[in-house]
Amino acid sequence: MTEKQLRIVNAAMEVFVEKGYSGSSTSEIAAKAGVAEGTIFRHYKTKKDLLFSIVTPIVAKLVAPFVMKDFYRVLDAPYSTYESFLRAVLRNRIDFIHKHLPALRIFLQEIPFQEELREPFKDMVAANIIPRLRNVAERFQAQGSLRVDFPPESIVRLTMTNILGFLLARYFLLPEYAWDDEAEIERTIDFIIHGLGAPRA
Amino acid sequence: MTEKQLRIVNAAMEVFVEKGYSGSSTSEIAAKAGVAEGTIFRHYKTKKDLLFSIVTPIVAKLVAPFVMKDFYRVLDAPYSTYESFLRAVLRNRIDFIHKHLPALRIFLQEIPFQEELREPFKDMVAANIIPRLRNVAERFQAQGSLRVDFPPESIVRLTMTNILGFLLARYFLLPEYAWDDEAEIERTIDFIIHGLGAPRA
Amino acid sequence: MTEKQLRIVNAAMEVFVEKGYSGSSTSEIAAKAGVAEGTIFRHYKTKKDLLFSIVTPIVAKLVAPFVMKDFYRVLDAPYSTYESFLRAVLRNRIDFIHKHLPALRIFLQEIPFQEELREPFKDMVAANIIPRLRNVAERFQAQGSLRVDFPPESIVRLTMTNILGFLLARYFLLPEYAWDDEAEIERTIDFIIHGLGAPRA
Amino acid sequence: MTEKQLRIVNAAMEVFVEKGYSGSSTSEIAAKAGVAEGTIFRHYKTKKDLLFSIVTPIVAKLVAPFVMKDFYRVLDAPYSTYESFLRAVLRNRIDFIHKHLPALRIFLQEIPFQEELREPFKDMVAANIIPRLRNVAERFQAQGSLRVDFPPESIVRLTMTNILGFLLARYFLLPEYAWDDEAEIERTIDFIIHGLGAPRA
DNA sequence: CATGAATGAGCCTTCATTCAT
DNA sequence: CATGAATGAAGGCTCATTCAT
Incomplete structure (x- = not known):
């Protein structure tokens, strides 16, 4: 370039x-x-080409960790708890945002208007990300560390809501606010674990 | 009209x-x-006037319940628990969305680009909504029903994240999905309560 | 308009x-x-629309006299000789040119570049004008007033060449030249008749 | 090159x-x-230079046979009749077209738009070609083999019309048509001779 | 009050041409 | 000598807005 x-x-x-x-x-x-x-x-060639040259690589990288062949392995050895899984994902996505903030912002802003952007992205999420997260949820439910009175879909939804909710608030809605990042990350994780964890015996 | x-x-x-x-x-x-x-x-008078004629009333109604003079009263008699408060807010906002879906969508899509929209809205949220929710959080913390190891700001943030997260997913991201509304609402509330509630003695 | x-x-x-x-x-x-x-x-709507709005009516009028249902009738009563037929056609086309000179000029200039103009026009000439002129030629050949050692196609071609050739020279190539219109028209007709007429017995 | x-x-x-x-x-x-x-x-140097590099040599060659110093000689010995003169010119121009068809086409298409092309060409034709053809016509009129009731200008015009008319139809308008070249050439010449020839005594 | 023709600034894009490499 | 990136003027066309009817 x-x-x-x-x-x-x-x-x-x-x-x-x-x-x-x-x-x-x-x-x-x-x-x-x-x-x-x-x-x-x-x-x-066109103005739209310029837009896509900015935004398409982002989509690829956005979903990259979730479509890795060894996605399961992320959890195997070091992350043997849902908590450590959450922490890994969250930190990984924070790094990603730090590197690609402006392009991400454009992606978010344009996704309602660009069908060529929206549809492939939706398909990708539906076909790859959701099922993999669902598997993870089911696995921890089977293992007894996540509550079983919620269907795995709800586990996934609530987890994503809180991870994305934190990232959105932190980096897009209130980037100027005096965040105590470490503390807030831990609180978010703690909150999810308390909300979704299996009741202590 | x-x-x-x-x-x-x-x-x-x-x-x-x-x-x-x-x-x-x-x-x-x-x-x-x-x-x-x-x-x-x-x-x-202008195209922008037309946009604002659609979107400004929405902003007003969007924040309306939170700026009501008797916002506290909402909680007094019937909603004496955080749970019933959550349920009341959530159902109220669902009704609201049902009535104003398209205008809300426009509001969400345009807020990044229209400073005249964004800044007053941000101010309003910062000046009215957040402090009031903070008060509610502190009150339930003082009353011993919300955990006190989180600052009230985090309580508010996590609560809003999950309410807005549900509404966004339900009405904007996946409106076609076969939602079991009643169940999902209850799960969302249950999740928040478990995540934010004070540990049982 | x-x-x-x-x-x-x-x-x-x-x-x-x-x-x-x-x-x-x-x-x-x-x-x-x-x-x-x-x-x-x-x-x-487009620049091309503007061009066609000028040029398409011309095409229609250009071929109009030849596609009239009663084209034959032109010859019946008054034009009982090839000579009077030629004279009628020539004068009719001269009138036409007088009314539409600039549009005709544009038509001639653009026909090499505008396929949408060229192909329909070619088809129209091939399907309607040529066959009708051919019939006329055959008729006068049968009647013994046109030479029979030329195929009717050549009769048509030579006739058209000389009519169009006169019109082109007169109105497009040398419009400024001091033409003696009456004399030149008669000479052109006389020339054609001498060239194509059956030899006197 | x-x-x-x-x-x-x-x-x-x-x-x-x-x-x-x-x-x-x-x-x-x-x-x-x-x-x-x-x-x-x-x-x-410019796009126009490129055009002229293609088209100017054509102009030169186009008029070449008519501006040759020994143009008269062409007629002297072998071509002692108007007929053989016509035949020589026609065949010579056919050869020329065969060699330069695309460049000629460009010349024809651009001449209405390029004044630098049109004016010199017109002048050349007016100053050299027409007068020489006129001389030829007068000569054959004087010699008694062309009709004298037509002014030489008309002789020239009708002759050119038919030669150019054949070439145009044959090579530009209907190149795909199944021409019987030999026959059509002879018919064209025969037609001209019959139309312009002096009446047999 | 509603219309839609008219406007001209501004849009995205193409173009012939230049010039450093 | 050949390249192709860079240029900026100009192209066709759209737009929000105005105003006479």
Whole structure:
């Protein structure tokens, strides 16, 4: 990727984040990147190509850990409890967000409007992520460490809600708030474990 | 509100939901509403006025129950437990969503791009909703029914995360899924109570 | 057709004649018509629509006399000789050219580049005009007034060549030349008759 | 002329024929020629230079036989009749077309739009070709083998019309048609001779 | 009050041309 | 000599908005 291309992508990310894809103009992007407008179109055939060049890699990486062949192994040795599983996933996704905040934001903002983005993503989540998390939930239920009066679907939903809820609040809704990250992560995990854990005998 | 105005607003909602505010054209709205382009501008000075006429009332109603002068009273007599409080809030918000789904969707989609929408809303939440919920949390903590090893802020955050998380999943992300509403509501509440409740003596 | 539309069409004809369709810009047409550029697109969805709105009616009128149901009748009573037939056709086409010179010029100039124009026109000529002229030729051959050592196709080709050749030279190639129209028309007809007529017994 | 230059010219001819000069883009020509865009401009300063490099030589060759110093001689010894003169010209021009069909097509298509092409060509025809043909006509009129009731200008016009008319139909309008070239050439000549020849005593 | 023709700024994109490599 | 990235003007077209009817 040439230096000029990098400037274009960075400028595009800035503008897309602020005004959304539809609200952004290629002329503004070009100006902010310090290149001629024509230069954008030498590298990206259309404005939409530019958007997708930013957002498609994100989708891939977003789901990457969940579609790994050895997803189970994550849990095997070191993470033998649901708690350690949660902690691993949460920290992994935090790292990911740190690296890709602006692109993620664009992804979130555009997913309602870009069918080419939404449908494959939905399919991917339905086909890969949900079933794998379900398996994990069932496994810990069988093992007696997660409550069995909830169906595994609800376990998965509530777990995801709280992980995503934390990430969203922390990085997108209130990034400026004085978060005590360590404490809040532990509280989130503690909360999930208390809410979903099997009752002590 | 005249019949023509109603047709305009409904058409606008359809188009805004699908393409977003920036991606929609007043000509498409006019066509879908079956009125002349000029007619839109007779009722709404600008396209943005039209958006706000849809979205501002939503904001008001969205926060309404939390800014009521007698918000405390909600809890007094009938809702003497955190559980009944949760149940009341959740059901109330479900009713609300049922009535205003499209406008809410537009609100959610546009909030990243419309500063005039985002900032007042944020302020309102920060100034009114959060403190009131905080008070409720502290009250139940003092009363011994919510765990005290979490700061009230975390209680509020986790509670909101799970209420909003349920509503989002139920009505926006997976509206087609075969939800067992009653059961899932109860599970959500049960989960929160287990996760946040004070340990039994 | 509104007055503004008329101004647009006239301006378009001027510009198309001079620079060809591809070489013309809608902004120049708008300027010459004294309207805003957007106005063009209110009346014609695309630049090509504008071209076709000028050129398609011409095609229809161009072939009109040959596809008339009573084409034969033209010859019956008054035109009982090939000579009077030629004279009728030639004068009729001259009138036509006088009325539609610029549009015709655009038609001629664009036909090599516009497949949507060329193919239907070719088909029309092949399916309607040629066969009818062929019939006429055969009829006068049978009647003994046209030479029979030429196949009717050649009769038709040579006749058309000379009619079109005169019209092209007169109105498109050398319109400024000091033509003696009456004399040249008669010479053209005389020439054709001498060239194609059956040898006097 | 380098091999690359040849590829450029050939590609340009293909594209110009199909889309016309204005409708063609240097990038398409470069792609079709398999060279970089810049390479075109190394050999031809502008796109118009490229057009003229194709079309100007054609003009020269087009008029060449008529401007030869010994044009008269063509007629002297072997072609002592108007008929043999016609035959010589026609066959000579057919050879020429066979060699230069695409370039000729471009010439014909562009002449309405390129003043730099049209005006010199017109002047050349007016100054050289017409007068020489006129001389030929007058000569055969004087010699008693062409009719004298037509002014020589009409003789010239009708002769050119039929020669060009044949060539146009044969090579440009209906190249696919199953022509019997020999027969049609002879018919064309025969027709001209019959139409223009002096009446037998 | 409703209409829809008219506007012209602005949009995305293409283009011929230049120039450093 | 060839390349192809870069340019910025210009292209066709859309848009929100205005206003005479």
